[in-house]
Amino acid sequence: MTTAAARGRRRPRSQTSSSAADIPSLSADQSSPAVTFYNRLLHQLHNNSHTIMCSSSAAPFVRRNQIKLVLPLLLLSAYLLLSFNTDARNEQSMTEYDYYAQQQQQQHRQLRANGRAAAAVLDRAEARRRREQREKRLQRQRMNGGGVGFDEERSDGGDRKLVQDTFGARTGVDYKRMAIIPRYTDRHHFDECVGLTISACQTLIDQHVSSHPLDFHNHTTLTLDIRKIRESSDVSYYKVVLRTNVLGDKVYGIFDDGVVFYPWPWTVGGQELAIGPWDCQTGGVYMSPEECCALIQEDVPMMDDGGHFLACFVEEPVGGPSNPEREDRAIVVTDGNGKVVRAPVAH
Incomplete structure (x- = not known):
């Protein structure tokens, strides 16, 4: 085939060339460096291919070298597109991270606000509890004739111990009762008086003091300080005795262990309830009379059938500021019939 024949069989130029408008390009953001570089590569590929294909004698060469030229450019274009998509995903991930971080900050602020609200609720509950306690104390004050748990009435001065006894035989239930425990061993006790009348x-x-004046600071007689033993029928039955130390500022109890007892049942709604004992010391630290009495009253807040709330009577041992020793007296404890029930003590 001649050159003229080949030239006559060649396709029209309009079918073998393309304009710049036919070059594919990315429709993404044209300002992106990756997209701009990709578009330039495509234009360069188009120009080179057009120049080579214009030479008819180089057609076989064009086919072989087109592939060699286009394949690396396509791989590079794919890499650039992948990098562009990765950057876009990273930007999206950062946007999502910022969103979740903002959400967490909002949650933390909400939690702090909820914590402050909960603390305010607790503070209001504590204030309400204290207000209710004050109201209960005032109610006890009114019901108990003006006493706030402590009164000026003298106690029986005796030393008490709780034991099991058949008290209240009509119910067949054992109740705690008072029993004598020895105290003031360094003082003289008149044991012969137990069971006698006061005059006897x-x-x-x-007779004994006049015969031994040196043992009683040269006294020939002693004045009897008469105290009635506590009974459930007394008007002051609702008082819990708080035995203190000598200074009267700590509750020691009758065994010096801080434990306080109440000898009788507490009747509420016709039902007799056993109450106490109460431990008024923690780790060797003794409570004050006010603290101990508050503990007892919180444990037994019910008014009994007699219209009283539990109250407290502070009893200092002999020798304290409110209960000083006297050389001219003997303390005598009697029952309701005037009989001596405990050995009188000279102090």
């Missing part, structure tokens, strides 16, 4: 005991004491 006075005579016996005077």
Whole structure:
């Protein structure tokens, strides 16, 4: 085939060339460096291919070298597109991270606000509890004739111990009762007076003291300080005795262990309830009378059938500021019939 024949069989130029408008390009953001570089590569590829294909004698060469030229450019274009998509995904991930971080900050702020609200609720509950306690104390004050748990009435001065006894035989239930425990071992006790009347005991004491004046600071007689033993029928039955130390500022109890007892049941709604004992010391630290009484009253907040709330009577041992020793007296404890039930003590 001649060159003229080949030239005559060649396709029209309009079918073998393309304009710049036919070059594919990315429709993404044209300002992106990766997209701009990709578009330039495509234009360069188009120009080179057009120049080579214009030479008819180089047609076989064009086919072979087109592939060699286009394949690396396509691989590079794919790499650039992948990098562009990766950057876009990274930007999206950062946007999502910022969103979740903002959400967490909002949650933390909400939690702090909820914590402050919960603390305010607790503070209001504590204030309400204290207000209710004050109201209960005022109610006890009114019901108990003006006493706030402590009163000026003298106690029986006796030393008490709780034991099991058949108290209240009509119910068949054992109740705690008071029993004598020895105290003031360094003082003289008139044991012969137990079971006697007050007048008979006075005579016996005077005889002994007049016979031993040196043992009683040269006194020949002693004045009897008469105290009635507590009974459930007393008007002051609702008082819990708080035995303190000598200074009267710490509750020691009758065994010096801080434990306080109440000898009788507490009747509420016709039902007799056993109450106490109460431990008024923690780790060797003794409570004050006010603290101990608050503990007892919180444990038994019910008014009994007699219209009283539990109250407290502070009893200092002999020798304290409110209960000083006296050289001219003997303390005598009697029952309701005037009989001596405990050995009188000279102090």
